[in-house]
Amino acid sequence: MKKDKKTNVYKLNDNRKFSKVKKIFNINDRLGRMLIVFFIVFIMLIGRLAWLQIVQGADLTEQMNRQLTASKTISPKRGTIYDSTGKALAISAQVDTVSIDPTKIVVEDENGDIDEAKTKTLKETVAKEFSEIFDLDYEETLEKVSRTDTSNVTIARKVENDKITQLETWMEDNEIYSGINIDEDTKRYYPYDNLASNLIGFCGTDNQGLWGLELKWNDILTGTPGRVTSAQDAVQDLIPYEDETYIAPQNGNDITLTIDANIQQIAEKYLKQACEENECEEGGNVIIMDPDTGDILAMATYPDYNLNDPYTLDFVPENVWKDMSGDEQYALQQQTWNNRAISYTYEPGSVFKIVTAAAGLEEGLADADTQNVYHCEGHEIIDGVQINCSDTSGHGDLSLRDALKYSCNPAFMQLGKKVGAATLYRYYDAFGLFDYTNFADIGDSGSSGESNSIFWDLDNVGSIELATMSFGQRFKITPLQMISAVAAVANDGKLMQPRIAKEIKNTDTGAITTIEPVEVRQVISKETADTLLDMLETVVDSGTGSYAQVKGYTIAGKTGTSEADYSDSNSVKVSSFAAITPVESPELVILLTLYGPQGDSTGGGTIAAPVVAQILSEVLPYLEIPSNSTDSEMETTTLSNVVNKTVGEAKRILEKQGFECITSASDDEIVSNQMPVAGTALIEDSIVKLYTEDNDTRVSQTVPNLKGMSLSEAKAALKNKNLNIKYSGTGKVTSQDMIADSKVEEGTVITVVLKEEIDE
Secondary structure, rough: OOOEEOOOOEEEHHHHHHHHHHHHHHHHHHHHHHHHHHHHHHHHHHHHHHHHHHHHHHHHHHHHHHEEEEEEEEEOOOEEEEEEOEEEEEEEEEEEEEEEEEHHHOEEEOOOOOOOOHHHHHHHHHHHHHHHHOOOOHHHHHHHHHHOOOOEEEEEEEEEHHHHHHHHHHHOOOOOOOOOOEEEEEEEOOOOOOOOOOHOOOOOOOOOOOHHHHOOOHHHHHHEOOOEEEOOOOOOOEOOOOEEEEEOEEEEEEEEEOHHHHHHHHHHHHHHHHHHHHOOOOOOOOOOEEOOOOOOEEEEEEEEOOOOOOOHHHOHHHHHHHHHHHHHHHHHHHHHHHHHHHHOOEEOOHHHHHHHHHHHHHOOOOOOOOOEEEEEEEEEEEEOEEEEEOOOOOOOOOOOHHHHHHHHHHHHHHHHHHHHHHHHHHHHHHHHOOOOOOOOOOOOOOOOOOOOOOOOOOOOOOHHHHHHHOOOOEEEEEEHHHHHHHHHHHHOEEEEEOOOOOEOOOOOOOEEEEEEOOOOOOOHHHHHHHHHHHHHHHHHHHHHOOHHOOOOOOOEEEEEEEEEOOOOOOOOOOEEEEEEEOOOOEEEEEEEEEOOOOOOOOOHHHHHHHHHHHHHHHHHOOOOOOOOOOOOOOEEOOOOOOOOOHHHHHHHHHOOOEEEEOOOOOOOOOOOOEEOOOOOOOOOOOOOEEOOOOOOOOEEEEEOOOOOOHHHHHHHHOOOOEEEEEEEEOOOOEOOOOOOOOEEEEEOOEEEEOOOOOOO
C-alpha cells in the first residue's frame, strides 16, 4: 500500500486489487457450478419420479400386489364314472398338494441377517419331518428344501387328509409357518382296482387322463380350475383384504356307462381262467352286448392291471421285470393298458361264416335246408392251392345248415364264389366292417384308441383271397366290429352303433344329457335274420358249438378257430365263440376271443364255447331272464345255520342232513363259524367245516384240474381235498368255476359243467 500525495489517501496495489477481485469471482464460479449440478440432479430426480409414476406405475403396482397378495388355483373335481347300476368306477377325492418356497425357510438373527447355522438346522428338521410324514427319501427331500434357485418346489402330491393334519399339527407345535404351502387338490381313485381297467384307463398326477376312456373323455371329465386372491403379510399369513376375489371352479361332468359291474366281474373271472388254463400267449378278451340298443354290458381284456397302480404289472415276475430295459418295460405296459376289444385286429375265423351266410341268404343265392348244394372232400383246390377243411376226411354233401353246423370250409368257399367278391364287400360295408364303430363318441373328444379293419382292396381279391375270406381268414377286424355284426343278426337285421355311455351329468347344474342308442342301418331282412338264428341254434344243439349249451336257455352260436398267418410275424392262432341268447327273443350277444392258446385241443368249440357257457350260466339268471328248465339234475339240501350252537349239537344237525362234519374242537365248544355258509345248497356227503373261537385255524387247498373227468372222478378228487362239488350236465367235465391250482379254503364249493364228448 502507498500514499497518494495529491489526495493524501492510501491506495491498494493494482496487482493485489486484481487478485482479490479474482478470488471473489472464483467463489462465485464454484457456487454456480454447484447450483448447476444440483439443478441437474433435481431435474433427474423429477424425471425418474415421473418415469416411475407415469410410465412404470402400473407395472410397479402390479408387482407390489403380487408380493402382497396370495393367489391360489382351486382344482376342479374330476367327474365320476359310474356303471349302469350306479356303482362308482372312478372317483375323485379331496386331497392336498404340499409345496415349499425354500428361500423362506430361513432363520434370521437380531439384525435381520440370515443365520446360516440355524437355517441349516431348520432345513434339516423340515426335510426330516417331510420324509417321515410322506414316506419320502430324506436326502432327496433335503436337497429340495435346500434349493436357492427357485421359490416353488413340490414335496408331495395327492396327500390324504390325515397326513395334512399331522403336518399342520407339527407346524403349529414348532411355530413354522413361512415357506410351507398346502393347496387343495383332488386324487383319482378306482374302487374296484382291476375291474374294466383296459376300458376305463387312468389319470396322471395332474388329474389329466392318460389312457382309455379317461383320456378319450378328458375334456368332459376335467372341468375348469378356479382361483382365489387374498392379501398376505410378510410371512404369508392372510390378512383382511377388501378386494379379495373368488372364482369358483367348474367341476367336471359325471358319466354313466352301459357297463354293469356285476356282469363285468363275471366276464373277467372266466376270461382270466380260460387264458391261464390254455396258456394263451397274447391273452384274450370278451364282449357282452345288448343287441337291441348296442349297449356294451361288459368289455374285458386279459391280462389286466390295477388302475390305482398302473405302472406295476402283477403278472410279470419281479426278477424278469428287473432284467428288462426301460423301453421293454414301457412297451409291455402299453400293451397291457390297451383295450384289445377295440385296438387289436385279428382273423375272426369261422365265426365270420355268419356274415357270409347272411349275404348268401339275403341275395337269394342260398337257403337253409336244401340238401346236396355243397360238397366237401376235406379240402378245396383253388388255383392249384389246397385249402383244408377242419375235418380233413370230408363232410360229403351238405345243406347250408349242415355247413354251419359242422363249420365246413369248402362249403363256404363254394358259397363265397357264388356270391362274388363285390357283393360280399357290399355286405361287409353294410355290417360296418370297413368303419370305426365310434363306440365311445359322446361329443367333441379325443381318440379312444380304436383300430379299423384290414382288408384287401377289392381289385386285388383273387380266387384264393375270395376263398379264404369266405370262412374268415387272411383279413383282420376288431372284436368289437365282429360282435356288432353278430348283434345285427340278433336284432332283426338292424345294425346298432355300439354304446358305452348312457348319460352325462353336469355336476354344477344337475342337467343330464342322455346318449341315445343309434341305429346305423338295416343290413339284412328280419326273415334272413330269423333263418340265420335258427341255423345257428343248430350249431349249439348238435354241432361244433354244443359245449356252449346252458341248461334252461336256448343258445345260437358259432365257433371260430383261425390258423396263424405265418407270413405275418404278429399273427397267432385264435380260438373264439360267438353266442346269441335266448334265440326266441335275443337279449344278449357275447363274443369270447382267445389269442395264441397252447395245448393239444385249441378249437373254438372245445376251449371257447365252454367258457361262454360258464359266463351265460351266471349272467342270464342275474339279469332275471326266464329259464325254461323245470327239473334239476342235482338233488341238494340247504345247509342249516349252526353258528352259536355247541359243536356236538351242530354235528347232530348236519349229519342228519346228510353232511360230513370236520372240526378240531371239542363237542362242548360253541361254533363261531362254518364253511360253507348257512343257506348253501349241497349234495349228500358234502363236507362242512366247523370253527370255534379257540379252534379257528383255516386250511387252504389247491384246486385240482377236473377237466376231462367223469362225475365220480371229480367228486373223489375234490373230496380228497375236503372240497365240495356242484355240477350240471352229464358226460365229462368241460369247465370248472375255480381255476386249477388256485388256493381255496376247505369246504369251498367247486361248480363244474359236464358235457358229452363231441368231434369238432
